[in-house]
Amino acid sequence: LEQAKRMSDQLNEQLQKRVEEEVGRRRSQEQLLIQQSKMAAMGEMIAAIAHQWKQPLTILSLLIQDLIDTHKNGELDGDYLKNTGDQCLHQIDFMSQTIGDFRNFLRPTKSRVSFDALQQVREIDRLFGRQLKKHEIVLEIQEPEGGAPVAVGYPNEFKQVLLNLINNARDAILQSRPTEGRITLSFEERETMLCIHVQDNGGGIDPEMTTRLFSPYESSKGEHGTGIGLYLSKTIIEESMGGKIAAKNENGGACFTLCLPLSQDAL
Numbered sequence: 001l002e003q004a005k006r007m008s009d010q011l012n013e014q015l016q017k018r019v020e021e022e023v024g025r026r027r028s029q030e031q032l033l034i035q036q037s038k039m040a041a042m043g044e045m046i047a048a049i050a051h052q053w054k055q056p057l058t059i060l061s062l063l064i065q066d067l068i069d070t071h072k073n074g075e076l077d078g079d080y081l082k083n084t085g086d087q088c089l090h091q092i093d094f095m096s097q098t099i100g101d102f103r104n105f106l107r108p109t110k111s112r113v114s115f116d117a118l119q120q121v122r123e124i125d126r127l128f129g130r131q132l133k134k135h136e137i138v139l140e141i142q143e144p145e146g147g148a149p150v151a152v153g154y155p156n157e158f159k160q161v162l163l164n165l166i167n168n169a170r171d172a173i174l175q176s177r178p179t180e181g182r183i184t185l186s187f188e189e190r191e192t193m194l195c196i197h198v199q200d201n202g203g204g205i206d207p208e209m210t211t212r213l214f215s216p217y218e219s220s221k222g223e224h225g226t227g228i229g230l231y232l233s234k235t236i237i238e239e240s241m242g243g244k245i246a247a248k249n250e251n252g253g254a255c256f257t258l259c260l261p262l263s264q265d266a267l
Contacts, residue, residue, distance in 0.1 A: 132166075140183070152241075153260050195258065196257070200253040213230055
């Protein structure tokens with residue numbers, strides 16, 4: 001009996017050690033995934049900022065050149081200088097506000113709060129809508145009837161998940177090249193949950209990918225995808241925010257649905 005007990009203790013120790021090693025390995029893997037996701041998000045942010053800054057930089061360049069030419073021609077007076085200076089400061093203020101908007105976008109929300117989901121969607125459109133227009137993709141926001149669509153969770157993390165889904169839809173549309181690229185966002189209340197649907201017309205999800213779409217390192221983009229975005233989106237929505245995320249093919253494209261609690265009581 002004593003020998004059996006020793007063997008049992010040894011097996012338990014070995015099992016405990018293996019469990020700890022596996023937990024450590026998974027944590028390390030998840031930290032790597034998060035870091036990779038942050039780097040990808042930073043790339044998106046830099047591209048968006050560059051796009052937002054392109055026009056004001058061009059205007060500033062023209063204003064400065066016009067100022068130099070006016071001085072050379074001896075036509076520079078106080079009124080002209082003030083007017084040009086005001087225009088330059090207006091463009092600089094816009095660029096400064098852009099940086100502030102993106103900094104707030106990336107800042108994690110510290111605690112669960114009730115937030116207006118439509119307002120968050122509009123902010124994404126304001127920050128990234130120009131990039132979609134550049135690719136001739138229409139972002140259609142179907143506003144719900146009645147009051148504001150309020151959900152409980154982390155607003156900035158919600159926006160990051162939504163942006164990831166919009167970027168995936170954009171990539172699918174650019175790959176399939178429909179006549180008119182379109183991404184539609186709509187809202188629906190289901191009992192204790194607020195659901196946000198992200199529908200595109202990019203040809204849909206490969207049926208072979210549907211069962212492992214949210215698994216790490218699985219990507220529908222082949223070698224062009226990391227397989228991280230949807231995995232982390234699911235982790236954020238379901239584990240951190242107490243919601244649900246699902247996907248299906250319909251209307252010539254993919255439809256992703258995010259469902260978040262309507263109130264703290266629904267958690």
